[in-house]
Amino acid sequence: MIRSRQVQLVFILLLALLLGTGFMHGKSLEKDRELVEGRNQIFMETYKNMDSAGMAELYTADAKLLPPNSETVEGSENLESFWQATMDMGITEVKLHTGDVERHGNALVEVSSAELYGEDGALIDKAKYIVIWKQERGTWKMYLDIHNSNMPVE
Incomplete structure (x- = not known):
């Protein structure tokens, strides 16, 4: 009877550990997503301010931007x-x-979408993109950035 009780306790402890790890993983994913959302907000504000030098600063020193065409x-x-x-x-x-935002080692991988607007507020393009984020001197920056249009080729 005592042996059975010990097995039950060990099982409960293992289950609690596994559930706790899953919960923490979920919290980590949530924090990573919030981090990327915050960086994306900075991107949008910097662009809206027409600050091309500021845009370049959002990338790591060894970054690669892979635009379409x-x-x-x-x-x-x-x-x-x-x-x-x-x-x-x-x-x-x-x-x-x-x-979607997922952590892979020391990098974050983002798969997202974007809308581009013109001077009159008209929608010019809809796009999708993938960014691989990594830290540089304590700040998350874009390391690889690839995007392409959802609009049909004319």
Whole structure:
């Protein structure tokens, strides 16, 4: 009888440990998502302020931006030029909609969507994107950024 009670206690403790780990994992995912949402808010504000230099600062020093129909963009100056050219095209606002966020080792992987608006507030494009985030000097920044349009090719 005592042996049976010990087995039950061990089972209950293991179950509690497993459930607690799952709960903590859920909390971790929630924190990661909130972190990415916060960084995305900074992205949207920086873009709306037409701050191409600020946009470049949102990326790691070794970042790669892979835009559609274009070569890979690397380096702070090139990132700044890319974002300035985007702004010069008449895209005045980018709205990001955070989708899935998962942690993989020391990186966060985001799979989300975006809407691009013009000067008159008209929707110009809808897109999807993947960003791999990593920390650089204590700040989460974009390391790999790839996006493409949902709109049909004309």
